[in-house]
Amino acid sequence: MTEYKQLLQDCPDGISAGPLDEDNFFLWECLILGPEDTPYEGGVYSALLEFPTDYPLSPPTMRFTCPIYHPNVYEDGRVCISILHAPGDDPNQYELASERWSPIQSVEKILISVVSMLAEPNDESGANVDASKMWRENREEFIRIVKKQIRDNLGS
Secondary structure, three states, X not given: OHHXXXXXXXXXXXXXXXXXXXXXXXXXXXXXXXXXXXXXXXXXXXXXXXXXXXXXXXXXXXXXXXXXXXXXXXXXXEEOOHHHOOOOOOOOOOOOHHHOOOOOOOHHHHHHHHHHXXXXXXXXXXXXXXXXXXXXXXXXXXXXXXXXXXXXXXXX
């Protein structure tokens, strides 16, 4: 509730988030505008943020509810970024514990991290292997796919 009130007062540009239903503060809807000067510019991306009952000890999960072609988004829309990974050491030794979830994180930090992810995909941690490979090897085709997806999502 506190984080929701903070977002209402001072939400970062290009981001909107809040409970889907005021009777359930564990499920939020988010809208993210594609960052300027990126392939995602002009897109409007909807997502759900689901909080566990032990939040903030454990991270929420985030899933885009619209199609998005991105190296760090699984085909089912789940977002794969460090800040949403369980706290502690990474069993794969890829991420530092300091990069992973901690109870001092906030919804605002998560959403800002997702905007950064859109602007700068991490193709080394590919949730979508095909998108990661295309981002590295054929940027023009990657951008073409993303731009077509934006047009399709917006109904143009």
